[in-house]
Amino acid sequence: MTETSDGLHVRRPVPSDHQRVLAVLDDWWSGSQGAAGSHQRAHLLPRLFFEHFTDTSYLVEGPDGEVLGFLIGFLSPAHPRLGYIHFVGVSPAARRRGIAAHLYRLFTEHAVRRGVRELRCITSPGNALSVAFHTGLGFEVDPGDRLVDDVAVQGDYDGPGVDRITFTHRLVTPLAPSATGETDLRTLLRSLSPLLHPGRYVYTVVHGAMPAGVKPVVLVREAEGLTLVVPREQADALGLTYTYVAAWITLGVHSALEAVGVTAAVSGALAAAGISANVTAGFAHDHVFVPYERAADAMRTLSAVAAGPCT
Numbered sequence: 195m196t197e198t199s200d201g202l203h204v205r206r207p208v209p210s211d212h213q214r215v216l217a218v219l220d221d222w223w224s225g226s227q228g229a230a231g232s233h234q235r236a237h238l239l240p241r242l243f244f245e246h247f248t249d250t251s252y253l254v255e256g257p258d259g260e261v262l263g264f265l266i267g268f269l270s271p272a273h274p275r276l277g278y279i280h281f282v283g284v285s286p287a288a289r290r291r292g293i294a295a296h297l298y299r300l301f302t303e304h305a306v307r308r309g310v311r312e313l314r315c316i317t318s319p320g321n322a323l324s325v326a327f328h329t330g331l332g333f334e335v336d337p338g339d340r341l342v343d344d345v346a347v348q349g350d351y352d353g354p355g356v357d358r359i360t361f362t363h364r365l366v367t368p369l370a371p372s373a374t375g376e377t378d379l380r381t382l383l384r385s386l387s388p389l390l391h392p393g394r395y396v397y398t399v400v401h402g403a404m405p406a407g408v409k410p411v412v413l414v415r416e417a418e419g420l421t422l423v424v425p426r427e428q429a430d431a432l433g434l435t436y437t438y439v440a441a442w443i444t445l446g447v448h449s450a451l452e453a454v455g456v457t458a459a460v461s462g463a464l465a466a467a468g469i470s471a472n473v474t475a476g477f478a479h480d481h482v483f484v485p486y487e488r489a490a491d492a493m494r495t496l497s498a499v500a501a502g503p504c505t
């Protein structure tokens with residue numbers, strides 16, 4: 195596997211990576227919960243994950259081959275529509291460069307291709323970094339039986355005294371059996387199912403050929419140049435210029451291209467909330483790009499559109 199983010203090498207883990215990852219855990223988790231925490235983390239990452247779960251896991255290496263990040267995930271054998279992220283970590287020296295978001299994106303793309311519609315993961319109470327990261331990516335904290343630092347916690351989730359925060363991220367709804375898509379506006383709005391993709395996306399314009407290594411999620415050819423919407427890390431890695439940094443929301447409902455009124459309803463609701471929106475239609479879904487810092491507001495607004503009366 196040769197995917198790169200920010201010039202880093204991303205590949206599937208192999209069994210010999212197990213010890214290398216164990217060796218960094220305490221440092222990366224800042225020795226959280228002392229010896230007991232260290233013991234627990236090592237037990238949560240047995241070698242089997244580096245042997246039998248490698249097609250849904252990722253390892254990031256720096257220029258000198260040092261481990262800079264990892265994600266261990268799997269598709270639930272019992273629930274085929276569920277993807278589970280078991281463990282994620284990024285070296286303190288490489289944080290806030292979008293590495294974890296990139297790994298979540300790779301996992302999500304893989305999972306969605308295999309029919310997954312929901313992502314889940316858990317974290318320990320008090321891990322504010324993990325809560326900030328997951329909610330920043332669009333995960334929601336599941337209800338709990340008490341609050342710790344204002345976050346819902348489920349007591350005894352993993353055994354007596356082992357409390358956890360659990361997260362869920364609902365992905366796009368499956369395409370309707372009809373290849374033509376839904377046309378009724380009321381039905382469309384009720385089943386809008388907005389999905390907030392992990393990470394930040396930027397609009398950039400290139401002239402001439404598309405630069406190697408760019409994987410745009412939107413491409414528009416105009417006389418003035420080629421407009422690309424790409425993950426910000428790709429633009430940064432290639433030195434592409436941009437000003438608008440967006441969050442990408444996909445409307446999970448399968449709307450027909452000839453459906454009337456969805457774009458107006460969506461952009462109208464966002465405009466009423468003071469959120470600018472760039473809407474693009476694919477064959478199956480509509481996609482909305484909103485200012486990154488308004489992503490949570492936009493998701494709330496779109497959920498309200500889906501829940502509200504359609505007149």
Ligand SMILES: CC(C)(COP(=O)(O)OP(=O)(O)OC[C@H]1O[C@@H](n2cnc3c(N)ncnc32)[C@H](O)[C@@H]1OP(=O)(O)O)[C@@H](O)C(=O)NCCC(=O)NCCS
Pocket residue numbers: 222223280281282283284285288289290291292293294295296316317321323324326327328330331394
């Ligand atoms: C949580 C962790 C994996 C995030 O890795 P990362 O590569 O730094 O995260 P990213 O750069 O991809 O961040 C993506 C988004 O998450 C949010 N985020 C990440 N770190 C954050 C922080 N310290 N404070 C607030 N928000 C944060 C932001 O929204 C960020 O986007 P932005 O940088 O564009 O604002 C990393 O901090 C880590 O390894 N922590 C220790 C291990 C751990 O707790 N793992 C999770 C539980 S298993």
